[in-house]
Every structure is written in C-alpha cells, then in structure tokens.
Amino acid sequence: EAGVTQSPTHLIKTRGQQATLRCSPISGHTSVYWYQQALGLGLQFLLWYDEGEERNRGNFPPRFSGRQFPNYSSELNVNALELEDSALYLCASPNHSLFANEKLFFGSGTQLSVL
C-alpha cells in the first residue's frame, strides 16, 4: 500500500511569489489534513479537505488556500509569500473514523524557503 506522497520535497521562492504544494493520501483515504511546522514550533493546523470539500481551516490568512481533486489528492496554495511562511508543510492522511481516535499518516513534507 503506497503511503502519503508529497511534492516537491523542497521549494525555494522569493517574497511575493506564489507556491503550490501537492499531496496524495493513502489509497482509499478521502481526507487530507495540511499542517505548517515552522522551525522550533509545533504543528499548526492549516486546512482539512474531505470528499472534495474544505471542512475546516486553521487560523491562517486567506492567502493560504487549497483544493481537493476527485481522486482525493490535494493542493495547497500560498499566495503573496512572506518570509515567515518558510516552514515544513506536512500533509496527513487520517485513518477515517467517526470517533476521536484518528491515527495520522504523514507525508515526508515540503520544505518551503522564502527568500
């Protein structure tokens, strides 16, 4: 069974540019969670997609957006990049559960550097 895949591994951009990050969840999983992990900080919840729809978003500005495709893969877009957007962006594929007992399978992440 293929795990969660993310691309690219590294991305270097300059301030004001736009970045697109991609994620494919585990086959059969319909949900994708996106997280930002800045250096020395914990994981911050960004976005949750399920069945093609945005279910919830964390406390991030609107320039962080995304979508989920019919095959459940997902894109995260960050517009008007700022220096503080430099971070490891992680995508997670939860084992879908009706109850609060979700185990997360993470992709290896995209390291975004904004210069």
Next chain:
Amino acid sequence: RKEVEQDPGPFNVPEGATVAFNCTYSNSASQSFFWYRQDCRKEPKLLMSVYSSGNEDGRFTAQLNRASQYISLLIRDSKLSDSATYLCVVNRNPAGANNLFFGTGTRLTVIP
C-alpha cells in the same frame, strides 16, 4: 492556555538510561491520546496510542491520568536511535483535523 503542553527539553541522557516525558492537556473532553516521534526535518510517525489502563510496547510505556489531565511516555534502556522529538497528540470528539491538538514536542538526545 494551550490545548496541549509539553516540556520542550532538551533531555540529554546516556545510553541505557530511563527517561520520562509528560504532557498535559487542558480540555477534559479529550478522548484519545497518542505519542508521535519526529526525527529532525522528517515527518512525524505514530509511536503508540495511550490507553486508560496504560500500555507498553517493548521499551516504551505510555500512561494516561485523566484526573490530572496528563499523559506520559517512559523509555527504558535508551538507545542512540531513540534520539528524536516526541510529540504528544490529543484528540477530541467529533473526529476531524480541528479536534486534533499537537504539543510542540520534547527533544531527546541519547548520548553514547
């Protein structure tokens, strides 16, 4: 107050030592609890779930104290390969990303 709090460490321990980490959570409605391990610049990986009765997996023991709202992870006979950051994760009902809360992690370095 943060949903989940952990001592950031670092904990520097010699090989073979026993080390324990604690994690506190603020919401008594929290339902399930996990420890994840994260190596430097890598993705977190599930280490173990934490059950009310406590559970053990080899050298690792996890415990939950609902009354005091904390969970713990005990590592016995530390190995060099145990060096990593350990994340405490708390889950509330209903399931969903917005009800998953991560600690900032406790960094462990095992020294030869």
